[in-house]
Amino acid sequence: MRLIKTRTADEFAGAAADVIAEQLRRPQSVFALPTGNTPIGAYAELVRRARAGLVSFATAQIFNLDEYCGLPLADPHSYAAFMHMHLIAPLGLSERQARLWRGDAPDLEAECRDYETALGACGGIDLCVLGLGTNGHIAFNEPGSAWDVRSHVVALSPSTRAQYERETAGSREVATHGLTLGIRNLLEARRVLLLIAGAHKSAARDALYRGAENVDWPVTSLLRHAALTVIELCESADAP
Numbered sequence: 001m002r003l004i005k006t007r008t009a010d011e012f013a014g015a016a017a018d019v020i021a022e023q024l025r026r027p028q029s030v031f032a033l034p035t036g037n038t039p040i041g042a043y044a045e046l047v048r049r050a051r052a053g054l055v056s057f058a059t060a061q062i063f064n065l066d067e068y069c070g071l072p073l074a075d076p077h078s079y080a081a082f083m084h085m086h087l088i089a090p091l092g093l094s095e096r097q098a099r100l101w102r103g104d105a106p107d108l109e110a111e112c113r114d115y116e117t118a119l120g121a122c123g124g125i126d127l128c129v130l131g132l133g134t135n136g137h138i139a140f141n142e143p144g145s146a147w148d149v150r151s152h153v154v155a156l157s158p159s160t161r162a163q164y165e166r167e168t169a170g171s172r173e174v175a176t177h178g179l180t181l182g183i184r185n186l187l188e189a190r191r192v193l194l195l196i197a198g199a200h201k202s203a204a205r206d207a208l209y210r211g212a213e214n215v216d217w218p219v220t221s222l223l224r225h226a227a228l229t230v231i232e233l234c235e236s237a238d239a240p
């Protein structure tokens with residue numbers, strides 16, 4: 001594992017953007033990308049670099065890691081809408097370049113199969129960028145989930161449902177299920193970049209840093225990956 005510790009939000013965003021920019025130098029790069037607060041700074045930095053002509057997404061392909069079931073692409077609380085707001089619209093990516101989960105697909109199993117087909121057609125994921133759930137989840141692979149599955153429908157844990165409730169400010173019924181790339185997809189990516197920010201992630205982070213695989217902490221599955229980079233935004237108390 002390559003570990004990069006950063007001290008400020010700008011440094012954290014810049015380090016994450018650097019890893020993504022390095023992959024972008026290779027044409028036809030395929031990315032799996034996270035939503036959430038953690039990657040927002042990196043996405044803004046990539047948009048800034050793209051506008052300055054320093055990076056180009058012209059031949060890149062992006063996939064969303066996960067989505068809440070029941071939410072259409074246009075729903076402002078969907079991860080698809082997040083990706084539109086932070087990357088797709090500001091970068092001017094075409095529809096063809098971004099495969100987003102259809103949370104409102106009538107047949108969710110068929111949606112998973114379609115997602116796998118689209119991934120396969122692109123030749124698989126070159127760089128999989130991940131955030132970290134407070135409970136150690138990666139994408140929507142919740143504690144206790146199997147590590148040998150690809151795209152699937154998942155029952156959301158109580159803590160993830162609580163996060164959803166906060167995000168939607170109680171404005172709608174809480175989603176009970178999600179669509180997600182499986183841990184097998186994440187481990188099959190050629191490179192993995194895990195972004196860790198926030199004191200509330202410390203238990204999950206520590207489980208990873210202990211270096212022992214544990215199904216109760218899905219993030220520890222990444223210990224199996226030979227090309228894992230972790231970028232952490234350190235709180236000032238434990239900064240390097």
Ligand code: GLP
Nearest residue numbers: 034036037038131132133139140
């Ligand atoms: C959600 C997403 C994850 C994301 C996590 C962390 O649960 N399904 O893919 O990594 O939130 O979110 P944040 O970065 O806001 O802490």
